[in-house]
Amino acid sequence: MELKNNKYLILWEPSGILRAFIEKWKNKIYKVDPNAEYLNHLVHSTLYVFNSFEKEEYLIKELNVCVGNMKSFLIDIKNWKIFYNDVLTNSNTLTLEIKKNKHLFNVQKEVVNTLNKLRSNKIQYDNVIWKNEYLESYNRFGFPFVGVHWIPHITVASISDNSGFNIEEAFDNKVNFLSVDFNALSLYSIDNNIHKKIKTFKIDN
Numbered sequence: 001m002e003l004k005n006n007k008y009l010i011l012w013e014p015s016g017i018l019r020a021f022i023e024k025w026k027n028k029i030y031k032v033d034p035n036a037e038y039l040n041h042l043v044h045s046t047l048y049v050f051n052s053f054e055k056e057e058y059l060i061k062e063l064n065v066c067v068g069n070m071k072s073f074l075i076d077i078k079n080w081k082i083f084y085n086d087v088l089t090n091s092n093t094l095t096l097e098i099k100k101n102k103h104l105f106n107v108q109k110e111v112v113n114t115l116n117k118l119r120s121n122k123i124q125y126d127n128v129i130w131k132n133e134y135l136e137s138y139n140r141f142g143f144p145f146v147g148v149h150w151i152p153h154i155t156v157a158s159i160s161d162n163s164g165f166n167i168e169e170a171f172d173n174k175v176n177f178l179s180v181d182f183n184a185l186s187l188y189s190i191d192n193n194i195h196k197k198i199k200t201f202k203i204d205n
Contacts, residue, residue, distance in 0.1 A: 003053045005120050009188040009195065010111050011044040014154060018077070018180055019043050022096065025156045025170070029094075033163035037089045038155050042195055045098060045154045047108045047185070049143050050119040056189070056198055059118065063187060066114040067201040072183035073103040080170045081153060087128050089158040092167050096175060098152035104182065108146060111185070116141050 014022065022043045029036050052059065081097035098104070122142035134144040145151075159167050186200045 005051055005053055007049070007051050007123070007190040008059065008115075008198075009046060009190055010048040010050075010115070011046050011186055011188065012182060013042070013044050013184070013186055013200075014180065016180075018154075022154060022156055025094070029157045029159065029165055032165040033157075033159060036160075036163060036165070037091060037158040038093070039157040041155065043154065044186075045152055046145075048112050048115060048141075048146065049123050049190075050115055051121050051123065051142065052115075052119050054118045056187075059115070059187060060199055062114050062118065063111075063185075063199075063201055066110055067185055067203060070107060070110065070203045072181060072203045072205050073101070074179040075099065075101055075104060075152075075182045076179050077154075077175055079175050080173075081151070082167060082170075086158055088125065091158040091160045093158040094156040094167055094170055095153035096156070098154065100152065104152055105148065105150070107182070107185070108150065112141055112143075112146050 013019075026039055026043075030039055033039075076099040078097040078099045081095050083093040083095065085091075086093040119142050122138060130138045130144050133147060133149040137146045137149070138144040140146070159165050183203045183205075184200050185203065187198045188195045189198055190196075
């Protein structure tokens, strides 16, 4: 039986009023530009994306050990952040930026160190040439956003200039979130842009 090379995603899923706030903005954009990229993606912040031939059961086993050594912590939502002319979409990506936090970077490091040895080929990107720290990360981990150059964020949608939606409007809406709990990680598989949850790993206090 031929093994399948699957694509996986490690992410954090906001809950409560933060999740509802982002979903409200997704709905707002949908009314103007229903084809905006990422609009139909679940509300999340990505820590790592990788390909692997390993069975899901083995990935779960490894992540159980990894997450079992972690402690929950608080993260702060800074404000709106727009990635103008996003290299991944060639559009403008509206996000909520998460304040950089040593605990968050340590979580990414632990997860990547656990899974990098289980990955297969690099994540493929169309028409993107990585440079500097992004290229180094891509070569080492198969994913360009591992390390201190990573900008933690929660994506709302990626919107083209001619969509009719004024992305700058977001800055007129103050973000009132202070600290939120980072107390779980989720493992998803991705197939044809369809996300399927495999397991959520709770992080103890």
